[in-house]
Amino acid sequence: MTYQQLWHQLTPLYAVEEAQAITRLVLETTFGFSLTDLVCGKVSELSADDETKLHEIWQRLEAGEPVQYVLGEADFFGRSFRVAPGVLIPRPETEGLCRLVLDRLPTGAHVLDIGTGSGCIAITIALEATQALVEAWDISDEALRQAHDNALRLGAQVLFRQKDVLEEAKGNVLAKAGEGEGCEEVCLYDCIVSNPPYIADKERTTMARNVLDYEPSTALFVPDDDPLRFYRSIAELGLRRLRPDGRLCFEINSLYAEALSSLLISLGYEAVTIRDDDYGKQRFATARMRG
Numbered sequence: 001m002t003y004q005q006l007w008h009q010l011t012p013l014y015a016v017e018e019a020q021a022i023t024r025l026v027l028e029t030t031f032g033f034s035l036t037d038l039v040c041g042k043v044s045e046l047s048a049d050d051e052t053k054l055h056e057i058w059q060r061l062e063a064g065e066p067v068q069y070v071l072g073e074a075d076f077f078g079r080s081f082r083v084a085p086g087v088l089i090p091r092p093e094t095e096g097l098c099r100l101v102l103d104r105l106p107t108g109a110h111v112l113d114i115g116t117g118s119g120c121i122a123i124t125i126a127l128e129a130t131q132a133l134v135e136a137w138d139i140s141d142e143a144l145r146q147a148h149d150n151a152l153r154l155g156a157q158v159l160f161r162q163k164d165v166l167e168e169a170k171g172n173v174l175a176k177a178g179e180g181e182g183c184e185e186v187c188l189y190d191c192i193v194s195n196p197p198y199i200a201d202k203e204r205t206t207m208a209r210n211v212l213d214y215e216p217s218t219a220l221f222v223p224d225d226d227p228l229r230f231y232r233s234i235a236e237l238g239l240r241r242l243r244p245d246g247r248l249c250f251e252i253n254s255l256y257a258e259a260l261s262s263l264l265i266s267l268g269y270e271a272v273t274i275r276d277d278d279y280g281k282q283r284f285a286t287a288r289m290r291g
């Protein structure tokens with residue numbers, strides 16, 4: 001198969017522009033040359049190894065595997081993050097959540113990212129706000145391994161911890177004085193940010209096949225079909241672990257924006273605001289801890 005053939009084979013699977021973008025990605029990421037090289041005829045023949053590699057890529061794409069898993073990379077906030085099955089692919093919408101956190105972040109702020117996945121939010125904040133102290137939690141071994149690897153490659157300092165936020169929120173796993181690492185017992189955060197699982201099981205039927213087949217269900221679906229489960233727990237945790245005037249920043253499902261606002265207000269948060277993403281869809285919620 002030639003590179004041109006790959007391009008043509010992708011066209012029935014994707015829109016033309018998408019096929020072109022994916023071809024460009026495959027060329028650059030896997031073979032290290034540009035689409036311009038291809039178009040100018042600088043590359044025409046494939047080695048036997050490349051031929052095999054390309055064939056495998058094609059088979060995985062044809063089976064519906066997301067291109068980011070096939071290539072092992074996803075762009076986020078202008079940087080390339082490694083991703084593998086078992087870890088959620090960072091979405092462009094989530095870049096807006098990083099912008100919300102970075103906006104008005106005090107110098108030297110302590111930030112906690114809950115459900116860090118590939119580490120995209122925590123690492124971006126650590127790299128963009130170089131004075132910030134960034135901590136990130138996830139329940140998944142695979143996610144933490146990947147996030148750690150991404151932080152090392154991108155040169156970000158983030159403290160990763162394996163934690164189940166649903167348990168942490170109950171308050172019974174907070175370390176007693178003198179136990180735990182670092183400032184675990186006393187640390188108060190200026191900002192808790194999270195893009196938690198927020199999809200109820202009944203929404204499965206509306207979801208893209210390749211998301212359901214390839215992305216980790218613990219990153220997507222809420223336990224007990226309760227879409228506010230993680231938000232409630234994180235907001236309760238915030239009552240104990242945010243500084244006065246500290247902020248909660250969430251990525252949300254627009255279906256539950258109103259219910260989440262009511263929840264945050266009932267817990268005593270102030271300045272509860274639902275915000276749109278770049279496409280005009282309700283995508284984020286922010287709230288401030290009482291001063």
Ligand SMILES: C[S@@+](CC[C@H](N)C(=O)[O-])C[C@H]1O[C@@H](n2cnc3c(N)ncnc32)[C@H](O)[C@@H]1O
Pocket residue numbers: 088089090091094114115116117118119120121137138139140143163164165166195196197198218219220
């Ligand atoms: C929607 S993904 C977000 C990943 C990443 N922050 C992003 O925006 O791409 C949710 C993450 O929460 C993690 N998670 C699920 N249940 C959790 C729990 N009980 N405690 C901590 N993290 C959890 C998943 O492993 C997953 O990495």
